[in-house]
Amino acid sequence: MYAFELERPSTLADAVAALSGGEAQPLSGGQTLIPTLKQRLASPGKLVSLTGIKELRGIRLDDAGQLAVGAATPHVQVAAQDHYPALAHLAANIGDPAVRNRGTIGGSLANNDPSACYPAAALGSGATIVTNTREIKADDYFTGLFDTALEEGEIITEVRFPVPRRAAYAKFEQPASRFALVGVFVAQYAQGVRVAVTGASEGGVFRWAEAEKALAADFSADALSGLALDGAGMIADLHGSGAYRAHLTGVMTRRAVAAAG
Amino acid sequence: MPADGGIGAATKRREDVRFLTGTGNYTDDINMRGQAYVHFLRSDVAHGRIKGIDTAEAAAMPGVIRIFTGADFEGVGSIPCGWQVTDRHGQPMQEPAHPVLAQGKVRHVGDPIAAVVAESRAEARDAAEAIAVDIEELPAVVDMKAALDDGAPKVHDDLTSNLCYDWGFVEDNREAVDAAIKGAAHVTTLELVNQRLVANAMEPRVALGDYNRASDDSTLYTTSQNPHVIRLLMGAFVLGIPEHKLRVVSPDVGGGFGSKIFHYAEEAFVTFAAKALNRPVKWTASRSEAFISDAQGRDHVTKIELALDADNNFVAIRTATLANMGAYLSTFAPSVPTYLHGTLMAGNYKTPNIYVNVKAVFTNTVPVDAYRGAGRPEASFQIERVIDKAARELGVDPIALRRQNFVTEFPYATPVAVEYDTGDYVATMDKLEEIADIKGFAARRAASEKRGMLRGFGVNCYIEACGIAPSALVGQLGARAGLYESATVRVNATGGITVMTGSHSHGQGHETSFAQVVAEMIGIDANMVEIVHGDTAKVPMGMGTYGSRSLAVGGSAMVRATEKIINKARKIAAHLMEASEADIELKDGKFSVAGTDKSVAWGT
Numbered sequence: 001m002y003a004f005e006l007e008r009p010s011t012l013a014d015a016v017a018a019l020s021g022g023e024a025q026p027l028s029g030g031q032t033l034i035p036t037l038k039q040r041l042a043s044p045g046k047l048v049s050l051t052g053i054k055e056l057r058g059i060r061l062d063d064a065g066q067l068a069v070g071a072a073t074p075h076v077q078v079a080a081q082d083h084y085p086a087l088a089h090l091a092a093n094i095g096d097p098a099v100r101n102r103g104t105i106g107g108s109l110a111n112n113d114p115s116a117c118y119p120a121a122a123l124g125s126g127a128t129i130v131t132n133t134r135e136i137k138a139d140d141y142f143t144g145l146f147d148t149a150l151e152e153g154e155i156i157t158e159v160r161f162p163v164p165r166r167a168a169y170a171k172f173e174q175p176a177s178r179f180a181l182v183g184v185f186v187a188q189y190a191q192g193v194r195v196a197v198t199g200a201s202e203g204g205v206f207r208w209a210e211a212e213k214a215l216a217a218d219f220s221a222d223a224l225s226g227l228a229l230d231g232a233g234m235i236a237d238l239h240g241s242g243a244y245r246a247h248l249t250g251v252m253t254r255r256a257v258a259a260a261g
Numbered sequence: 262m263p264a265d266g267g268i269g270a271a272t273k274r275r276e277d278v279r280f281l282t283g284t285g286n287y288t289d290d291i292n293m294r295g296q297a298y299v300h301f302l303r304s305d306v307a308h309g310r311i312k313g314i315d316t317a318e319a320a321a322m323p324g325v326i327r328i329f330t331g332a333d334f335e336g337v338g339s340i341p342c343g344w345q346v347t348d349r350h351g352q353p354m355q356e357p358a359h360p361v362l363a364q365g366k367v368r369h370v371g372d373p374i375a376a377v378v379a380e381s382r383a384e385a386r387d388a389a390e391a392i393a394v395d396i397e398e399l400p401a402v403v404d405m406k407a408a409l410d411d412g413a414p415k416v417h418d419d420l421t422s423n424l425c426y427d428w429g430f431v432e433d434n435r436e437a438v439d440a441a442i443k444g445a446a447h448v449t450t451l452e453l454v455n456q457r458l459v460a461n462a463m464e465p466r467v468a469l470g471d472y473n474r475a476s477d478d479s480t481l482y483t484t485s486q487n488p489h490v491i492r493l494l495m496g497a498f499v500l501g502i503p504e505h506k507l508r509v510v511s512p513d514v515g516g517g518f519g520s521k522i523f524h525y526a527e528e529a530f531v532t533f534a535a536k537a538l539n540r541p542v543k544w545t546a547s548r549s550e551a552f553i554s555d556a557q558g559r560d561h562v563t564k565i566e567l568a569l570d571a572d573n574n575f576v577a578i579r580t581a582t583l584a585n586m587g588a589y590l591s592t593f594a595p596s597v598p599t600y601l602h603g604t605l606m607a608g609n610y611k612t613p614n615i616y617v618n619v620k621a622v623f624t625n626t627v628p629v630d631a632y633r634g635a636g637r638p639e640a641s642f643q644i645e646r647v648i649d650k651a652a653r654e655l656g657v658d659p660i661a662l663r664r665q666n667f668v669t670e671f672p673y674a675t676p677v678a679v680e681y682d683t684g685d686y687v688a689t690m691d692k693l694e695e696i697a698d699i700k701g702f703a704a705r706r707a708a709s710e711k712r713g714m715l716r717g718f719g720v721n722c723y724i725e726a727c728g729i730a731p732s733a734l735v736g737q738l739g740a741r742a743g744l745y746e747s748a749t750v751r752v753n754a755t756g757g758i759t760v761m762t763g764s765h766s767h768g769q770g771h772e773t774s775f776a777q778v779v780a781e782m783i784g785i786d787a788n789m790v791e792i793v794h795g796d797t798a799k800v801p802m803g804m805g806t807y808g809s810r811s812l813a814v815g816g817s818a819m820v821r822a823t824e825k826i827i828n829k830a831r832k833i834a835a836h837l838m839e840a841s842e843a844d845i846e847l848k849d850g851k852f853s854v855a856g857t858d859k860s861v862a863w864g865t
Contacts (some may be wrong), residue, residue, distance in 0.1 A: 001383070039549075040386075 001037045003095055005046040012055055012157065014097045016132055019153045026155060027048055028072055028107030030122040031099050033055050050230060055105070056157055066128075067163055071106025071156040078105060086167035086187070086260070090121050093171060095178050106156040109141075112148050112204055114235065115179040119205035120169065122159060124185030124196030130158040146202050166219075168259035170252045172199075174239055175261050184208075186256040190215045199243045211253055221254040265788070265848065267781030274773045276513075276766070284526060285513045288467035289482045291710045292539035294470070296324055299531060300385035301544070302375040302392050303553060304367035307625040308414065310366060311394065314375060317729050321393040321479030324537060328392070329376040329530070331364035337533065340526055341498035342489075343719025345739045346621070349429030354621070354812035356425075358416040359589040361499070361526045361533070367396065367477060368416050368588035368613040369627050378542055390721045401625040405562060405583040416588055416623040425586050425595065434676055438616035441577035445568035450649035455639050457560035457585065457686035460632050462767075464515025465546040466555060466650050470531030475537055478506055481532045486767050487805020490799050493742060494592065497793040500533055506796075507532075511795040514767035519631040520555045521767060522807045523592035527554070531574050547789055558632025560585035561598060561639050567647045575666045578606060579613040584621045587628035594630045595621060600738045601729075601808075602636030607675035608644040609686045609722045609855035610666040615676040626667040631807065637725050645721045650717040660699070660720055664690060678728060686722065693720070727809035746810070749816040750779065756864020758783075760822075763803015764815030766793045771811060778816060783825045784850040785863055834861050 008023075011016040018024060023045030027033055027092060036042045050056055056072035059081050067084045079092035079100065094100055094108075094117050122129065122138045130135045130195040132155045141149050150156070167187035173179045180199035187194050193215040195208045214223045229249050234242035265272065277596050279285045316328040340359040347353055361373050375392055378383035402408040402416065408423040416423055429435060442448055462484075469482040480501055483489050488509040495509075496502040527544050532543040546554065568577040584598035603617040667686040671842035674680045681839060694700075702718055709716040729735060732743030749761040760779055764771060776790035793799050806815070827847060834852035835842040844855045853860035 001381070002387070 002040060002043040004037075006049060006069050007046060008049045008052045010052050011052070012053055012132060012155065015050055015053060015155060017049055019155070021046065024048050026108070029074060029103040031095070031103040031107065032111050032113065033107075047138055050106070050155065051095070051104070053118065061063040062160060065163065066160040068158050068160045070158055071107050072104045073106075075100040075103050075105070084161055084163050084167075086164075086185070087121055087161060088167055090117050090171075090185070092106070093117070093173075093178075105159055109159065110148065110156055112142060112146055112149060114145050114181070114201065114204040114242070115174070115177075115181070115183075115199040117169070117171065117183055117198065119179055120180075120183050120185035120196045120198040121161070122196075123167075123192045123197035123207060124187050124204050125161045125164065126189070126194055128163070129156055130160060131156050139207075139222040142205050145202065147204070160200070162189065166257045166260045168261075170259060172248055172252055184243055184252040184256045185248060186215070186253065186260055188215070188219055189259065193219065197249050197253075200229075200249050201232050202235055208249070208253065215257065217258075219257065221257045224250065224254055224257065263780050263784055263786045267787045268777045270435060270777065271646055272773060272777075272787070273386035275776075276770060276772045278511070283507065285514045287464055287515055288469060288482050288511070289464075289545050289766045291469055291482050291491040291512065292543070293469070293471055295542040296543050297378050297380060297538065298382040298385050299376050299378045299534065299542050299544045301373040301388045301527070301530075301550075301554075302377065302389040302394070303550070304372040304374055304396070306367065306369050306396060306398050306415070306543055307403065308399040309367050309396040310399060311363060311367065311374065313395040314398055315393040315395075316375065317426050318393070319377065319482050322388040322391060322860055324380035325388045326378045326380065326387070326540075327534075329378070329534065330374070331362040333423055334361045334533075335362070337361060337713050338406070338413050338499040338501065338591070340524060340529065341592075341741075342595065343492050343494065343592045344596040345741060346426050346428055346595040346761075347739065348426040349432045349646065352464050352847040354418065354426035354595055355417075355420045355422075356590060357420055360839075361529045366399075366418070368533075369625050371550075371627055372588065373526060373554075374532075376534070378534055378538060383546070393827075393848065403624050403626055405585055405624060408624050409583075409620065418626055420623070423623040425623055426490055426619075427592070428603075428619045428621070430597050430599065430617040430619070431678060432617075432675065434616045438577045438579050438614040441614045442566060442568045442579055444572040445576055446568045447573075447651070447655060449567045449569075449654055451565050451643070451647045451650050453561075453563045453565065453646060454466075454645060455563065455642060457626075458558045458632065460518040460548070461551065462516035462518060462520060462556055465537070465548060465551045466521065466525065466527065467543070467545045468525075468528045468531045469528065469541060469543040470533075471541045472531070472535040472537035472539060478508065479532050479536060480510065481528055481530050481678075482510045482512070484514055484517075484521050485509070485805075486514065486517045486519075486765055486766065487511075487515075487803065488795055488797050489763060489800070489803040490522070490592075490742070490805050491524050491528060495529050495532065499524075499529045502532075508796070508798045510797070511765060514684045514795070517767040518633050519558065519635060520809060522805065523556050523630055524718075525554070525664065534862060549738040553627055555704045556586070556591040556630035557593070558629065558635075558637060560629050563639075563643055565647045566727065567651050567654070569651060573655060573662060573665060575610055575612040578612050578616075578644070578647075580606065580617050582617070582619045584624055585621055585626065585646075586621050587626045587837055588623060591628040591630035593635075593654070593655045594628060596739065597629075597631050597636040598639070599636075600638050600735075601631070604675075604679045604726060605637045605640035606644065606677050607679075609646075609668060609724050609847050610644070610663070610682075611668045611673065613676060617677065634725070635808065637744075639839075641721070641725075645723075649719075658795050660690065660694070663720070663722060681724070684724075690722075700727075725809070728813035729808035729810050730814045740754065742804070743771070744804055744810070744814070745817045746804055746815040747800075748815065748822045749801060750819065750822040752826060752830075754788065759791060759793060760819060761800040762794045762815050763794070763805065763821055764811040765803070765806045767806065767812075774812075775816065775819060780825050781818060783827065783863060784848060830863070837861055
């Protein structure tokens with residue numbers, strides 16, 4: 001780790017001001033950033049910790065009945081809420097207890113790791129990512145591998161999830177890291193079905209349009225038979241080839257649909 | 262039997278109290294007043310010529326005490342190899358120098374180029390990044406076959422080639438084996454890769470050097486499976502420190518799997534630097550560093566041929582193995598593919614003709630040495646796999662083929678230099694078939710298939726030479742030190758026993774199990790016995806823990822020492838009870854005079 005300054009603002013306004021100084025980088029739960037610093041792969045001059053800001057923490061139902069999760073809320077608290085059980089289940093199975101107690105939803109979404117769980121929930125639920133300056137629809141937010149629509153210095157403040165009729169997340173775990181080798185989030189709303197896939201694509205989390213269409217007509221695992229993704233553009237590494245991940249996406253989607261009941 | 266059950270009694274491990282409550286004492290837990298920290302700048306190329314090292318900027322950075330390079334180690338010895346293999350032409354293996362810090366060339370990713378000693382770990386690491394090393398990258402060889410090609414880049418310029426040795430075992434068998442294979446009814450051939458792996462003990466390696474200027478004593482605290490061996494290798498061959506001026510301490514050790522047997526450059530460095538700077542110097546490996554500085558395991562490529570006669574009797578085995586040594590010879594590296602491997606090549610089978618050829622090869626990779634079983638699993642893997650393949654080719658049952666060829670008469674002298682004294686492989690296989698319910702397998706497979714599942718079945722036999730002893734034998738085979746073990750059993754005034762053993766636990770739980778052995782011999786509870794190990798100042802001599810030798814060799818020394826104690830105690834008991842020594846019986850910790858009610862208890 002290289003030497004850096006640490007600021008711990010207690011208000012959002014102070015955090016925004018602290019981040020405006022060029023070399024500064026926001027720090028939330030630090031579950032990715034701290035290991036990166038330890039490996040000396042990043043050398044920010046200043047870290048601005050967001051976890052001491054009260055207004056960024058906590059879970060509530062907003063006026064529209066959406067589940068609004070403060071960006072600095074750790075996974076354990078999301079796992080403990082019962083308004084959106086599929087989201088609770090997802091949060092309860094991220095990483096290990098240390099990760100779940102330190103890691104935050106805002107940090108995960110800002111990092112947009114292609115194998116992280118939360119991007120699947122946000123995209124699969126059609127969530128709204130609220131920042132200090134605007135509201136971004138999940139469909140516009142995830143722009144690629146470790147890439148998002150966030151501007152320099154922009155801070156996620158809250159994530160609003162419309163609560164579906166039924167939903168489930170099925171993850172095939174990479175057992176060492178507990179990241180998703182492939183994870184599929186399926187949610188059924190009055191307007192239709194959303195299927196979001198993490199861990200599989202080189203472009204990061206994506207929606208599987210054909211599966212959504214099939215499930216909108218018939219929300220059952222059988223409705224997916226015959227549907228298959230192409231291995232091209234899928235992540236290929238020592239854990240599995242692109243074709244393997246494409247196949248696994250189909251399997252996990254069926255499991256998610258079955259679990260959603 | 263002692264009241265607590267003695268040998269093998271289920272008990273809680275006494276060492277777990279400290280391990281489970283975070284009060285273990287690992288090498289990294291030791292910190293000394295005035296301690297400085299070293300960070301090694303390591304090569305990021307596999308092969309290169311060092312044209313210059315500029316440390317000026319780094320030396321001026323905050324906290325930097327001194328920067329060492331290879332030039333500081335001229336006149337210091339080479340990291341030694343503890344085993345010399347003689348090739349099939351009677352020539353000794355090619356043995357390259359292994360400097361503490363690279364001199365002239367780097368030969369693998371991770372080869373240390375410079376060492377920064379600073380007031381803190383972070384300052385040492387910061388300064389190491391500021392060192393400018395001018396390296397001319399050279400073509401590297403990482404593939405063993407390519408390394409043996411004419412004109413291949415040489416890992417060591419002063420050796421004739423990248424071939425460390427060409428070993429034949431038993432060389433006199435070669436012609437008979439060739440002839441048997443030529444005349445065989447069937448020959449099954451198999452090529453196998455036993456891939457390289459990283460040992461990855463839970464505790465990374467740590468070394469802390471300390472020096473006492475008043476007494477000229479050096480102390481090395483290190484994560485080792487055998488502190489006495491480190492004292493011998495480092496003291497005698499690298500730094501020139503006699504045993505009485507060098508203490509090596511290995512406190513709690515968090516796993517080794519073999520990788521903590523060997524003497525490493527970092528140990529010599531911290532001991533050397535502590536004296537040069539008159540300050541304790543500490544190094545703690547990061548996990549990433551462990552991947553490029555700990556000796557790795559396996560890395561064999563083998564072709565094995567199994568010849569059978571028309572009745573499916575094994576008539577010959579011939580193997581040709583390439584064994585990767587990496588860039589330098591680690592402490593026991595040459596012994597692993599040879600004597601720890603070739604001697605096991607008969608397996609459990611009476612094959613009359615066996616010839617093993619091993620070519621050990623230098624490559625631009627991290628050194629390879631003993632890892633879990635070391636050479637013996639590699640041998641078993643080859644034999645058992647080729648038998649399975651032969652069974653498939655011949656359309657016979659793999660268990661029946663094994664049974665037909667089992668050694669059944671003992672003692673049995675194998676064609677690969679070892680004698681099996683006893684064994685009953687047929688009875689073992691009978692038992693295996695019973696507990697695995699082989700007869701029911703077909704039905705289980707059918708049931709699985711009905712559910713759309715696959716069910717497989719595999720069988721493997723294994724015989725292993727454990728212990729790596731005695732000294733006379735291993736000396737004949739090339740070991741440069743005797744592989745004996747020592748034990749001192751001390752009876753304290755009130756009957757408690759302190760056992761000093763040269764074996765050392767790196768997770769095995771010797772403090773519990775060894776205490777049971779001594780306690781049962783006397784008939785007292787194990788809590789009367791304390792096991793002391795891991796410190797050359799407390800234990801007079803030792804050879805350490807590896808090759809499944811702790812109980813077989815270290816335990817035997819302990820038993821012999823305890824027998825001497827019992828015999829001496831018997832004399833004292835006879836004297837106390839005014840009886841003849843021949844009439845004294847020891848039972849349950851009590852000496853009594855046969856046929857009387859006279860007795861004295863242990864410790865009175």
